[in-house]
Amino acid sequence: MTIHGVGVDVADARRIQRLLERGGEAVALRWLGDPGTCGGGGREGDQAQAPGAGLPVRALAECFAAKEAVWKALALPDWAGHVPWPWIDIRRDRSGVLTVTLSGPVAAAAERAGAGHVDVAAHSRGHVAIAFAVVARLSARRSPAPAP
Numbered sequence: 177m178t179i180h181g182v183g184v185d186v187a188d189a190r191r192i193q194r195l196l197e198r199g200g201e202a203v204a205l206r207w208l209g210d211p212g213t214c215g216g217g218g219r220e221g222d223q224a225q226a227p228g229a230g231l232p233v234r235a236l237a238e239c240f241a242a243k244e245a246v247w248k249a250l251a252l253p254d255w256a257g258h259v260p261w262p263w264i265d266i267r268r269d270r271s272g273v274l275t276v277t278l279s280g281p282v283a284a285a286a287e288r289a290g291a292g293h294v295d296v297a298a299h300s301r302g303h304v305a306i307a308f309a310v311v312a313r314l315s316a317r318r319s320p321a322p323a324p
Contacts, residue, residue, distance in 0.1 A: 179313060183245040186241060186306045188237065189237035235268075238298035239268075241306060245307040250282070250289070252285045252286065291311045291314065296309040
């Protein structure tokens with residue numbers, strides 16, 4: 177596998193908590209899309225709930241860090257404008273594994289840039305959430321070798 181890009185991000189769950197207290201569910205929806213998809217899965221230490229979202233703030237901080245890490249790893253050269261949170265979908269399955277789905281203009285820009293499969297992992301301890309993302313490079317199309 178050839179790597180297209182690597183991204184890392186750290187998010188402070190206390191900052192996420194303050195933003196959610198001021199902006200409520202509207203902030204969660206704007207930054208995270210459906211915040212229920214990033215749920216913490218009932219992990220230990222996730223008692224603080226996000227206002228309006230009903231999710232652990234640490235899980236939301238992990239989701240935010242994961243989206244940021246993915247965005248950095250994509251390194252889209254032709255993207256202008258704001259970070260397109262709704263088109264970077266992060267979901268956590270029952271076992272805690274995160275998956276990434278790109279959609280809309282982000283998926284199209286990623287394909288043009290040669291970005292392929294995206295892997296992301298996130299973890300938190302205390303108030304700090306950290307995420308790492310790796311984007312594979314799409315295989316280069318090769319012309320058939322010329323006949324001898």
